[in-house]
Every structure is written in structure tokens, then in C-alpha cells.
Amino acid sequence: MIKIENLYKSFNDLEVLKGLTLNVEVGETVTVIGRSGCGKSVLLKHIIGLLTPDMGDIWVDGKNVKMLSKSELYKLRLNIGVVFQGSALLDFLSVWENVALGLTENQKITVDKAKEVVRQKLSLVELEGVENKRISELSGGMKKRVAIARALAVDPIYILYDEPTTALDPITARTINELILSLKRKLRITGIVVTHDMESAFYVADRIAMLHDGKIIFDGTPTEVQTTDNKIVQNFVKGGGQY
Amino acid sequence: MNKGFIESFFGYIGRVCIFLWAIIVKLYYLPRSFRLILEQIVHMGIGSMPIVIFTSFFAGMVTAYQASFQAGDYMPDAYLGMAVAKAFMIELAPLLTGLIVAGRVSSSLAAEIGTMRVTEQIDALESLAIDPIRYLAMPRFIAGIIVLPLLTGLSLFIAFFGGGICSIFIFDVKPIVYIEGLRMQYYPHELWGGLLKAFCFGFVISLMGTYYGFMTEGGAEGVGKAATKAVVSASILILFFDLFISWIVF
Ligand SMILES: Nc1ncnc2c1ncn2[C@@H]1O[C@H](COP(=O)(O)OP(=O)(O)OP(=O)(O)O)[C@@H](O)[C@H]1O
Ligand SMILES: [Mg+2]
Numbered sequence: 001m002i003k004i005e006n007l008y009k010s011f012n013d014l015e016v017l018k019g020l021t022l023n024v025e026v027g028e029t030v031t032v033i034g035r036s037g038c039g040k041s042v043l044l045k046h047i048i049g050l051l052t053p054d055m056g057d058i059w060v061d062g063k064n065v066k067m068l069s070k071s072e073l074y075k076l077r078l079n080i081g082v083v084f085q086g087s088a089l090l091d092f093l094s095v096w097e098n099v100a101l102g103l104t105e106n107q108k109i110t111v112d113k114a115k116e117v118v119r120q121k122l123s124l125v126e127l128e129g130v131e132n133k134r135i136s137e138l139s140g141g142m143k144k145r146v147a148i149a150r151a152l153a154v155d156p157i158y159i160l161y162d163e164p165t166t167a168l169d170p171i172t173a174r175t176i177n178e179l180i181l182s183l184k185r186k187l188r189i190t191g192i193v194v195t196h197d198m199e200s201a202f203y204v205a206d207r208i209a210m211l212h213d214g215k216i217i218f219d220g221t222p223t224e225v226q227t228t229d230n231k232i233v234q235n236f237v238k239g240g241g242q243y
Numbered sequence: 244m245n246k247g248f249i250e251s252f253f254g255y256i257g258r259v260c261i262f263l264w265a266i267i268v269k270l271y272y273l274p275r276s277f278r279l280i281l282e283q284i285v286h287m288g289i290g291s292m293p294i295v296i297f298t299s300f301f302a303g304m305v306t307a308y309q310a311s312f313q314a315g316d317y318m319p320d321a322y323l324g325m326a327v328a329k330a331f332m333i334e335l336a337p338l339l340t341g342l343i344v345a346g347r348v349s350s351s352l353a354a355e356i357g358t359m360r361v362t363e364q365i366d367a368l369e370s371l372a373i374d375p376i377r378y379l380a381m382p383r384f385i386a387g388i389i390v391l392p393l394l395t396g397l398s399l400f401i402a403f404f405g406g407g408i409c410s411i412f413i414f415d416v417k418p419i420v421y422i423e424g425l426r427m428q429y430y431p432h433e434l435w436g437g438l439l440k441a442f443c444f445g446f447v448i449s450l451m452g453t454y455y456g457f458m459t460e461g462g463a464e465g466v467g468k469a470a471t472k473a474v475v476s477a478s479i480l481i482l483f484f485d486l487f488i489s490w491i492v493f
Contacts, residue, residue: 045366048369048370050366050369050370074372074374075372077369077370077371077372078372080370081370082367082370084363084366084367084370085363086362086363088362088363088364088366088367089364089367090359090364090367090368091358091359091364092355101368101371101373102371102372102373105371105373105378106371106372106373150367150371154371
């Protein structure tokens with residue numbers, strides 16, 4: 001379970017998060033929507049302890065992230081898969097080395113075994129035969145899918161997706177959405193999906209939370225989102241109204 | 244001198260020392276990182292070889308030429324070999340190699356790691372529970388320390404050879420006489436002093452390259468700045484250490 005309480009964060013004079021509170025129950029997938037630059041990626045980075053809050057606490061599995069020692073934090077991260085917005089694949093490694101990185105660096109595993117895991121994870125995201133390609137040879141959408149495979153490689157309990165379907169064509173986007181759903185259903189993976197893509201949000205989410213002006217201003221089921229009379233949410237969901 | 248300068252100066256030294264310490268505590272993982280270190284040694288070493296060979300060869304010839312030009316008339320031929328060997332052992336081989344490699348390797352280290360910083364690759368490593376200092380900085384740091392003395396040795400050899408070519412073909416010195424110069428007035432501590440310099444230069448080069456890489460912020464522009472800063476500060480520190488070690492050893 002991920003619990004974010006009253007989180008504040010500012011960079012120099014820019015206040016990004018101003019008292020954000022959000023709970024994600026076990027097995028649940030919560031979508032966080034919000035305008036570009038409102039602090040969605042910053043929120044995700046707090047959850048894995050890449051950024052420290054100015055104020056407020058984040059609890060993952062009952063552990064307060066900012067209080068953890070470095071080794072405890074690393075242990076926690078083994079349970080959390082992260083798909084970064086820009087994919088963030090290591091460009092001096094090949095595709096399979098990227099996907100296997102969390103395995104080969106953190107546990108004793110033979111190359112054959114690691115390759116087997118990589119093949120399996122890559123087939124989940126519908127990528128085959130790219131194991132030995134360099135990262136620079138991939139398209140943006142392929143990178144995104146490799147990044148998802150990498151996040152899944154260590155079989156995490158939690159997974160944080162930062163815009164997993166942007167830069168993908170509608171058909172691949174659908175595959176990814178279905179993958180997110182099936183991971184939730186089959187493995188009960190708890191997920192946070194940051195997205196702009198409302199279709200995807202409605203499809204994968206148990207709950208949708210809207211981040212606006214540093215706070216969660218709305219938190220409800222997809223049905224509630226569609227029937228709400230909150231103007232900001234309505235406006236966002238309908239893409240700013242009619243042309 | 245205002246307070247701001249002193250503060251920022253010592254702040255800088257402090258940050259570099261903290262970074263260095265972070266690398267040093269990761270030396271515990273040295274055996275496990277063997278492959279990463281080897282890759283870096285190959286990458287830095289092989290990549291720098293052509294330019295080191297080229298520069299040392301010409302510098303060796305020039306040194307022999309100048310020595311002969313300055314003192315050729317009243318100096319026995321064997322002294323030519325000695326002049327080249329000594330000049331390169333004590334000073335020129337480490338310094339030339341250091342400055343060349345600083346330009347090549349510091350900048351590429353800073354740019355490589357800086358790019359990884361701004362494209363969130365370092366965050367991604369963290370998220371995979373891999374310590375970026377252990378995985379990226381420590382192997383590069385150790386590789387730099389190993390590669391520089393090796394390249395300096397190569398430089399010394401090539402320069403002596405280049406000086407020999409010049410002496411033999413321009414000044415008609417007999418090869419055996421030129422090589423004999425190597426043994427004249429040879430003091431081991433001169434060779435070791437030179438290699439100690441190379442060791443320190445390797446330390447400085449990889450420390451500055453990785454430090455500025457890790458401190459990069461602000462996109463592509465930041466990466467460019469990091470590369471420049473790494474080369475400039477590595478070069479300055481090399482000149483400083485050159486003087487410092489000469490003063491201690493000789
Ligand atoms: N390391 C940082 N240093 C300074 N400012 C930062 C940093 N990280 C984020 N910001 C600022 O925080 C704000 C929120 O950034 P964030 O990346 O979280 O936006 P986002 O909601 O993910 O937007 P997008 O949908 O475009 O990805 C931005 O104004 C950004 O400039
Ligand atoms: Mg973002």
C-alpha cells in the first residue's frame with residue numbers, strides 16, 4: 001500500500017506540490033491525471049525516494065520512505081518497477097542487457113536464465129527479436145515498451161508508469177493498457193499510472209486522481225469522473241471543451 | 244577577496260571530497276566490478292593510444308632536435324639519448340599524456356555521465372536499486388588511475404624512439420650510442436616519480452570527469468558546460484600536481 005500524506009515540494013522558488021495526499025490500496029491501479037508541468041513526475045520520484053519531500057511523508061508497505069537508510073531504500077526499490085517518462089534506457093547497453101540489468105546486478109543469475117526472463121518480459125510488451133539491438137536503433141515507442149519490460153523484469157509488487165502510452169500508436173497503446181490491466185488482475189500488482197491519455201485512464205483505472213495546483217483536487221472512480229460537476233475535472237476530461 | 248568567493252571555493256572542495264569519498268567506500272565492490280573496469284580501461288586506453296603515440300613521437304623528435312641544436316657542439320652524442328629519456332621520464336611523458344587524456348577522457352566522461360543524468364538514466368539505475376556511483380563512477384575512476392601510467396609508459400617509449408630517429412638520421416648518432424644514453428645518470432626515482440605523476444593525473448582526470456558528469460543539470464547545454472568544466476579543472480589540477488610532485492620527489 002502506498003500512502004502519501006500532505007506532501008510539499010518546491011524547487012528554488014517554484015512550489016510544485018502543495019499538500020498532496022493520495023492513497024493507493026494493494027492490488028489497485030490509480031491513474032493520476034493533470035496538466036503538463038503540474039508535478040506528476042515529481043510525485044513519482046518521491047515515491048521511490050529519488051526526491052525528498054520538503055514536508056509530508058510517503059509510506060510504502062508501512063515504511064516511511066524519507067526515514068529509510070540507503071540499503072533499506074534499495075531493498076524497497078527492488079519491489080517497485082518504474083517506467084520513466086523518457087524511457088531512460090542505458091544507451092551503452094543493448095536491449096537485453098537493459099532489461100536484465102536489475103537481475104544481473106542485484107542477484108546471482110546465469111546469463112541463460114537472465115536471457116530467458118528477458119525474452120518472456122519482452123514478449124509481454126509484444127517485442128520479439130530485438131534483444132541484441134542497441135538502444136539508439138529503437139523507435140520511441142519501442143523504447144517505451146523496453147522500459148516497461150525492464151520495470152517488470154524483477155517481478156515488482158508495485159509499478160509506477162509515467163505516461164506509458166504516450167508516443168505509442170493506438171494499437172500498441174491498447175496492448176499496453178491491456179497489459180497493465182492483466183498485470184493487475186493476474187498478479188495483483190499495485191500501480192500508479194500517470195497519463196494524459198484519458199482513454200487509457202478510463203480503461204485501466206480503478207480510481208482516477210486529478211492533480212491540480214499541487215494538490216489532488218479530485219479522487220474517484222471512472223464513473224464518478226464522468227458524472228462530476230467539478231469544472232476543472234470536466235474541462236480536463238473533455239479536452240478543454242468543444243472547438 | 245569577498246566572502247562569497249571563499250564560501251564557494253571551500254564549498255566546491257567539500258563537494259568534490261564528498262564525491263571522492265562516495266567512490267572510495269564503493270571500492271568494496273571492486274572484485275565484482277572487474278568486467279566494468281576492464282571495459283573502461285579498454286575504452287579509455289585503446290581510444291587514447293593513437294593520439295598519445297602521435298604526440299609523443301613528434302615531441303621526442305623535437306626534444307632531440309632542440310637538445311642537439313642548443314648543445315650539440317660541445318656535448319657527447321650519448322647525451323642526446325640521455326636528454327630525451329630524462330626529459331620524458333621526469334616531466335614530458337606524464338604531462339603530455341595527462342593533458343591529452345584530460346582533453347579526451349575527462350570531457351567524454353563528463354558528457355557521457357552528464358547525458359545519463361539529464362535523460363534520467365541515473366534515476367533509472369537508482370530505481371533498479373543499482374548504486375550509480377558503484378556502477379558508473381567507481382569503474383571509470385579506477386580505470387583512469389590504471390590507464391594513465393600505462394599510457395605514460397607508452398609515451399616514454401615512443402618519445403625515446405622518436406628522439407632516436409631524429410638523432411640517428413639527422414645528427415648521425417650511432418643507434419647503440421643513443422640507446423647507451425638511457426643508462427647514463429639513470430636514477431630509478433626519476434622513473435617512479437614520473438609514474439607517480441601519471442597516477443595522480445589519472446586520478447584527477449577521472450575524478451573531474453565523473454564529478455562534473457554527476458553534477459550536470461539543465462539539458463544538453465548543461466552537458467556541454469560539464470564537459471568544458473571537467474577539462475579545464477582537470478588540466479589546472481594536472482599542472483598543479485605536476486609542480487607539487489616534482490617538488491616532493493626531486
Ligand atoms: N529537478 C528539478 N529541478 C527543478 N525543477 C524541477 C525539477 N523537476 C521538476 N521540476 C519542475 O517541477 C514542475 C513539475 O515537473 P514534472 O516533471 O513533475 O511535470 P509533469 O506533471 O510530469 O509534466 P509532464 O506531463 O509534462 O511530464 C515543472 O515546472 C518542472 O520545471
Ligand atoms: Mg512528467
